Amino acid sequence: MMRFVIKRVVQAGLTIAGVLTVGFVLIRAAGDPVALLLPENATADDAARMRAALGLDLPLWRQYLMFMADALRGDLGMSFRQQTSAVGLVLERLPATMELALAAFAIGVILAFGLDLTLRVVGSQRLRHAVLWVALTRQAIPTFWFGLLMILLFSVTLRWLPALGRGTPGHLILPAFTLGTYELALYLRLLESSFREQETHDYVRTAYAKGLGRGQVVLREMLPNVLLPMVTVAGLNLGVLLGGTVVTETVFSWPGVGRLIVQAVSQRDYPVVVAGVLMTSLIFVALNLLVDLLYAVLDPRVRLA
Amino acid sequence: MRLARSRLFPLDIVLGSALLAAFLLVAFGVPLLPIYEPYEQDLMASLAEPFARAGEKTYWLGADALGRDYLSRLSLAARVSLGISVVAVGISLVMGVALGLVAGFFRGPIEAAIMGLGDLQLAIPRVLLLIASAAVFGSSIGMLMLLLGLTSWVTYGRLARAMALSLREREFVLAALTQGASSSWNIRRHLLPNVAPNMAIIASFEFGQVVVLEASLSYLGLGVQPPLPSLGLMINEGQLYLEINPWISILPGLVIFALVAGSQFVSQRFTPENRGAGLSRVPTV
Amino acid sequence: MSDASLLSVSDLTIEVATRNGVSTAVEGLSFELKRGEVLGIVGESGSGKSITMLALMGLLSADSAALTAGRIRLEGVDLYSEGITRYRRAVRGGALAMIFQEPMTSLNPVLTIGAQIGSAIRQHQPQLSAGEVSARVAGLLALVGVPDPERRCRQYPHEYSGGMRQRAMIAMAMANEPKVLIADEPTTALDVTVQAQIMEVLAEARARTGASMLLVTHDLGLIAENADRVLVMYGGRVVEQGSVTEIFETPRHPYTIGLLRSLPAIDREQTSLYAIPGQPPALTERPQGCVFHPRCEMSQGRSPCSQERPPMRAFSSDHASACHYAQEARRWADDLASRLAETAS
Numbered sequence: 022m023m024r025f026v027i028k029r030v031v032q033a034g035l036t037i038a039g040v041l042t043v044g045f046v047l048i049r050a051a052g053d054p055v056a057l058l059l060p061e062n063a064t065a066d067d068a069a070r071m072r073a074a075l076g077l078d079l080p081l082w083r084q085y086l087m088f089m090a091d092a093l094r095g096d097l098g099m100s101f102r103q104q105t106s107a108v109g110l111v112l113e114r115l116p117a118t119m120e121l122a123l124a125a126f127a128i129g130v131i132l133a134f135g136l137d138l139t140l141r142v143v144g145s146q147r148l149r150h151a152v153l154w155v156a157l158t159r160q161a162i163p164t165f166w167f168g169l170l171m172i173l174l175f176s177v178t179l180r181w182l183p184a185l186g187r188g189t190p191g192h193l194i195l196p197a198f199t200l201g202t203y204e205l206a207l208y209l210r211l212l213e214s215s216f217r218e219q220e221t222h223d224y225v226r227t228a229y230a231k232g233l234g235r236g237q238v239v240l241r242e243m244l245p246n247v248l249l250p251m252v253t254v255a256g257l258n259l260g261v262l263l264g265g266t267v268v269t270e271t272v273f274s275w276p277g278v279g280r281l282i283v284q285a286v287s288q289r290d291y292p293v294v295v296a297g298v299l300m301t302s303l304i305f306v307a308l309n310l311l312v313d314l315l316y317a318v319l320d321p322r323v324r325l326a
Numbered sequence: 327m328r329l330a331r332s333r334l335f336p337l338d339i340v341l342g343s344a345l346l347a348a349f350l351l352v353a354f355g356v357p358l359l360p361i362y363e364p365y366e367q368d369l370m371a372s373l374a375e376p377f378a379r380a381g382e383k384t385y386w387l388g389a390d391a392l393g394r395d396y397l398s399r400l401s402l403a404a405r406v407s408l409g410i411s412v413v414a415v416g417i418s419l420v421m422g423v424a425l426g427l428v429a430g431f432f433r434g435p436i437e438a439a440i441m442g443l444g445d446l447q448l449a450i451p452r453v454l455l456l457i458a459s460a461a462v463f464g465s466s467i468g469m470l471m472l473l474l475g476l477t478s479w480v481t482y483g484r485l486a487r488a489m490a491l492s493l494r495e496r497e498f499v500l501a502a503l504t505q506g507a508s509s510s511w512n513i514r515r516h517l518l519p520n521v522a523p524n525m526a527i528i529a530s531f532e533f534g535q536v537v538v539l540e541a542s543l544s545y546l547g548l549g550v551q552p553p554l555p556s557l558g559l560m561i562n563e564g565q566l567y568l569e570i571n572p573w574i575s576i577l578p579g580l581v582i583f584a585l586v587a588g589s590q591f592v593s594q595r596f597t598p599e600n601r602g603a604g605l606s607r608v609p610t611v
Numbered sequence: 612m613s614d615a616s617l618l619s620v621s622d623l624t625i626e627v628a629t630r631n632g633v634s635t636a637v638e639g640l641s642f643e644l645k646r647g648e649v650l651g652i653v654g655e656s657g658s659g660k661s662i663t664m665l666a667l668m669g670l671l672s673a674d675s676a677a678l679t680a681g682r683i684r685l686e687g688v689d690l691y692s693e694g695i696t697r698y699r700r701a702v703r704g705g706a707l708a709m710i711f712q713e714p715m716t717s718l719n720p721v722l723t724i725g726a727q728i729g730s731a732i733r734q735h736q737p738q739l740s741a742g743e744v745s746a747r748v749a750g751l752l753a754l755v756g757v758p759d760p761e762r763r764c765r766q767y768p769h770e771y772s773g774g775m776r777q778r779a780m781i782a783m784a785m786a787n788e789p790k791v792l793i794a795d796e797p798t799t800a801l802d803v804t805v806q807a808q809i810m811e812v813l814a815e816a817r818a819r820t821g822a823s824m825l826l827v828t829h830d831l832g833l834i835a836e837n838a839d840r841v842l843v844m845y846g847g848r849v850v851e852q853g854s855v856t857e858i859f860e861t862p863r864h865p866y867t868i869g870l871l872r873s874l875p876a877i878d879r880e881q882t883s884l885y886a887i888p889g890q891p892p893a894l895t896e897r898p899q900g901c902v903f904h905p906r907c908e909m910s911q912g913r914s915p916c917s918q919e920r921p922p923m924r925a926f927s928s929d930h931a932s933a934c935h936y937a938q939e940a941r942r943w944a945d946d947l948a949s950r951l952a953e954t955a956s
Binding site for chain 2: 035036039040043047050051157158160161162163164165166169170172173177217220221222223225226229238257260261263264265267268271272282283286287289291294295297298301302305306309
């Protein structure tokens with residue numbers, strides 16, 4: 022157990038270093054920022070002084086070390102457009118993104134488990150398959166287009182809900198539902214394939230042989246077995262969720278990190294782009310670490326090893 | 327009690343093929359029609375609704391803000407999106423299989439390096455990695471194909487490596503090795519044919535994802551650039567006119583859906599879970 | 612149906628779905644199990660013995676097998692008659708309990724052994740308190756010879772050895788004092804040294820509760836030592852049945868004779884071992900007439916063997932064989948014995 026935890030933490034540390042390195046490469050590949058930063062009438066002298074100030078005259082490996090050292094202190098550079106730190110801008114937008122991601126995740130997971138387990142225990146198999154077809158169809162619809170259809174239906178035609186921005190709880194409904202249905206579809210299909218895999222195990226037959234009913238076999242015997250691998254898969258899917266927020270935020274003008282990144286791209290504000298991408302990835306890595314540790318606690322085969 | 331027989335034409339295959347056929351008709355059938363004019367502007371027809379007439383011309387699916395025939399635009403955009411996605415899937419397939427087989431066959435530091443790179447890519451959500459690299463490296467069509475391909479190889483790579491690991495211990499590979507066959511010969515002759523079917527299944531799944539990714543990037547303005555149409559870009563342009571003519575953003579979405587759902591429905595029939603993973607232990611009552 | 616009959620199976624037919632359509636796995640199977648007796652069911656894999664046991668338990672898998680004809684009566688009640696689903700479920704794990712072949716995979720990996728046995732008890736005796744249930748679990752584990760039951764019932768299956776797991780399975784099956792215990796190859800997956808212990812545990816548990824047992828196996832030795840009567844199955848049908856003594860001493864079916872002659876025996880003169888020619892038929896390719904005739908050396912191509920299905924014929928009150936030429940069986944058995952003795956010397 023302890024060895025597993027240490028191994029996993031070291032692994033996460035290495036991944037974070039790797040992610041930061043990717044950030045450095047992107048920033049360097051974006052080209053010389055001095056041209057973007059200086060006013061048009063600046064002299065070559067001004068440019069040289071600015072390069073020195075930013076450390077751009079140093080050899081690449083020293084720039085890399087500086088970047089990493091700064092990053093570890095929570096500094097990913099200054100925004101080109103606004104004279105504040107890029108990390109600060111991202112942090113400002115983070116609550117909005119977390120709100121959207123959490124709402125979508127909750128909608129997806131709660132509805133998926135509720136629907137699947139209810140239909141599995143009391144419903145017909147035909148009904149469950151029909152629901153799975155709907156899920157499969159939802160997965161084939163690009164999230165941004167689905168969001169647009171939601172706006173068209175609920176904002177433009179019915180005028181029930183606001184389409185753009187953030188503020189009231191009403192603003193959250195459409196973007197959370199758009200992203201949440203994607204999560205719902207994902208988890209419905211995951212649950213189906215996990216349960217179907219579990220059904221081939223001998224212990225299921227043993228459980229029925231004890232006289233347990235379908236509900237007990239599904240909820241008490243199979244569900245714990247299904248949940249374990251689901252925890253890991255759910256962790257990995259958080260990446261899809263975080264990626265999905267970027268596009269959804271743009272559709273609904275939701276002022277989160279994703280929208281910040283997209284706006285920064287159009288303004289060529291590379292430090293903000295990189296800071297947004299890196300911080301989202303770091304959150305993703307950290308959540309996955311937590312998920313894996315949780316798994317170790319839940320599974321007796323790992324816990325007692 | 328009676329046992330059900332499996333149907334000869336399952337619903338997913340029928341529906342999937344129908345959707346794919348509809349997509350191919352739009353992409354490759356429309357250019358054969360006399361009305362095909364994707365670039366011709368007619369401001370009189372700006373934002374025309376489907377079946378609207380302007381002058382002596384009928385706009386079957388309406389026109390965009392610049393008055394270009396929307397059916398023609400959709401057809402061209404469908405081919406652009408299809409082309410980008412096919413090439414991108416090809417790049418990621420070749421790259422993933424090659425890296426995965428090399429990693430699984432040679433083991434050691436090569437394997438650690440390749441799989442480490444894969445883990446690293448998975449740690450950055452794919453859309454974000456694409457946005458950042460498209461922002462930095464620009465978004466010409468070639469670059470778009472390359473970036474989509476380079477960011478999608480890990481799924482193939484991981485499975486190819488896992489299969490190579492087990493295959494390299496098998497007798498036929500060992501026999502060839504002891505007789506002095508070269509590594510590359512072994513990889514090509516023994517490993518490649520064995521991993522090919524599974525790689526094809528992954529590719530058919532990844533294809534839909536890549537189509538959606540390309541559309542998302544273009545929607546965000548980081549993909550295909552005007553005047554070339556792309557399905558994602560057209561949805562973005564249509565969002566401005568949602569209240570005037572919603573068809574402008576609805577129609578390209580339908581085309582994407584036909585392609586993605588079509589390929590997913592057909593390919594899901596071939597996933598392991600649908601090929602009899604094992605007998606169910608659940609009794610009838 | 613006689614008074615002593617506890618479980619009675621008549622004309623049972625089970626169909627299974629295969630890749631190439633629907634096939635009949637078991638056809639016209641009939642037998643009776645009396646109170647307190649052990650009925651051995653012997654046959655090669657694919658003979659239909661395991662699927663019959665699943666049918667008795669009502670555990671035929673929903674999408675691959677179905678009982679299409681026949682009756683299964685437990686104490687006179689038809690388990691598959693209309694509107695009796697509830698009863699069948701109540702019987703499962705109660706009056707009828709089953710031990711499976713694979714102790715390694717038949718237990719739930721993420722629940723403790725105690726929880727798994729406990730749920731079997733609670734299901735059929737809901738009036739028991741939590742304390743009573745855990746006391747019973749510990750008692751059951753002690754009964755099947757699991758040392759330190761108080762501690763071991765809090766352990767997970769992966770902390771048990773194969774033999775211990777099978778003991779836990781037996782404890783689970785005995786949890787509600789079943790009237791019929793179905794043991795499907797209970798020792799096949801275990802080490803030889805553990806096999807005898809498990810059979811002993813089974814016998815002891817049965818002695819305590821008076822349960823009858825259906826012992827399914829392909830191991831004739833196990834039958835000889837543990838069963839009162841035997842049912843020999845081949846190709847989804849019963850080919851011979853009778854008391855252990857009669858079957859082992861005067862077998863009346865060439866398949867049974869072949870099986871017995873294929874085993875080494877200590878009390879016999881040293882002879883070669885017999886190998887029944889050919890392979891058991893695949894589910895989809897069962898021959899017409901007598902299912903055994905393509906492999907039968909006694910038939911010598913006689914036409915009834917390949918044309919007509921042989922009926923069960925009784926030779927004594929408790930011995931019957933389904934062979935057209937059963938009366939020749941003893942002579943053929945003697946011929947075979949001397950032939951094998953010759954090749955040995």
